[in-house]
Amino acid sequence: MELGIIAALRWQGEIGADEAIAEEPVDWTELAARPMPARRSVSAPPPAGGALPARGATATRSPESPPTGIPTTATRGSASPGAAAPGLADARSLAAAATSLTALAEALTRFDGCTLKQTAMNLVFADGNPHCRVMLVGEAPGEDEDRQGRPFVGASGRLLDRMLAAIGLDRGQVYISNILPWRPPGNRNPTPAEIALCVPFIERHIALVDPPVLVLLGAVAAKTLLDRADGITRLRGQWFDFRLAGTDRSIPTTATYHPAYLLRSPIHKRETWRDFLSIKSRLS
Numbered sequence: 001m002e003l004g005i006i007a008a009l010r011w012q013g014e015i016g017a018d019e020a021i022a023e024e025p026v027d028w029t030e031l032a033a034r035p036m037p038a039r040r041s042v043s044a045p046p047p048a049g050g051a052l053p054a055r056g057a058t059a060t061r062s063p064e065s066p067p068t069g070i071p072t073t074a075t076r077g078s079a080s081p082g083a084a085a086p087g088l089a090d091a092r093s094l095a096a097a098a099t100s101l102t103a104l105a106e107a108l109t110r111f112d113g114c115t116l117k118q119t120a121m122n123l124v125f126a127d128g129n130p131h132c133r134v135m136l137v138g139e140a141p142g143e144d145e146d147r148q149g150r151p152f153v154g155a156s157g158r159l160l161d162r163m164l165a166a167i168g169l170d171r172g173q174v175y176i177s178n179i180l181p182w183r184p185p186g187n188r189n190p191t192p193a194e195i196a197l198c199v200p201f202i203e204r205h206i207a208l209v210d211p212p213v214l215v216l217l218g219a220v221a222a223k224t225l226l227d228r229a230d231g232i233t234r235l236r237g238q239w240f241d242f243r244l245a246g247t248d249r250s251i252p253t254t255a256t257y258h259p260a261y262l263l264r265s266p267i268h269k270r271e272t273w274r275d276f277l278s279i280k281s282r283l284s
């Protein structure tokens with residue numbers, strides 16, 4: 001019996017269901033008869049059976065298959081916040097008030113509007129050199145990043161380091177952050193509401209770093225920050241202007257495939273190499 005329980009736990013870990021999201025276990029087969037504890041609700045209900053999908057599993061999270069309804073620049077800056085209303089005003093004012101990176105990180109530790117914070121072990125703010133040549137923005141921390149509190153330290157981070165090295169850059173010359181600073185439980189896809197709540201912080205983050213070049217890794221980062229409906233296949237390899245809110249300044253910005261996607265689909269490394277050569281030539 002005990003062995004069976006250990007095997008079941010190991011299996012849950014392997015599929016990515018490695019975070020507790022409630023104070024007590026819930027028998028999902030009796031859900032109608034037993035309400036969830038109020039405090040630890042999450043934005044997206046878990047699928048039937050309670051198991052959370054693993055990042056990168058075909059039918060679940062794929063950095064190149066973002067959730068629908070990602071906010072555009074118009075909805076990010078001005079229009080009705082819709083489903084993300086609770087907490088969004090707070091997010092905007094906390095982010096706007098931060099005048100340094102330290103203050104922005106502190107603002108995120110004070111911000112309780114995003115439920116991802118409740119299940120994450122650590123805030124994953126940034127890594128690298130804020131006086132960088134290039135700022136890279138990914139999607140969200142995974143398990144390794146959540147444990148260490150640093151972005152891109154797992155398998156996709158190691159690939160990213162090799163891609164950067166191929167154009168003569170290392171973490172001392174780049175600065176790395178994510179759209180979401182907290183890991184979605186079990187590496188599930190972030191919801192549009194979670195993304196919308198975190199956008200004011202990453203926009204402020206970019207404005208404070210004010211990098212010479214901005215690189216968006218994967219569909220979620222690209223679609224969220226570029227205000228484009230196109231998929232990453234169309235967006236990658238092009239150059240855009242990322243307008244800094246409240247100014248007439250913009251940052252040359254490009255998008256490319258997410259390293260986690262390249263680990264699963266190495267055939268796209270060839271196009272990504274072209275994107276990195278374009279970044280290199282923009283820098284020189």
Ligand code: URA
Pocket residue numbers: 138139140141142145150151152153156157178260
């Ligand atoms: N994937 C991301 O998008 N960000 C990380 O920090 C790690 C993996």
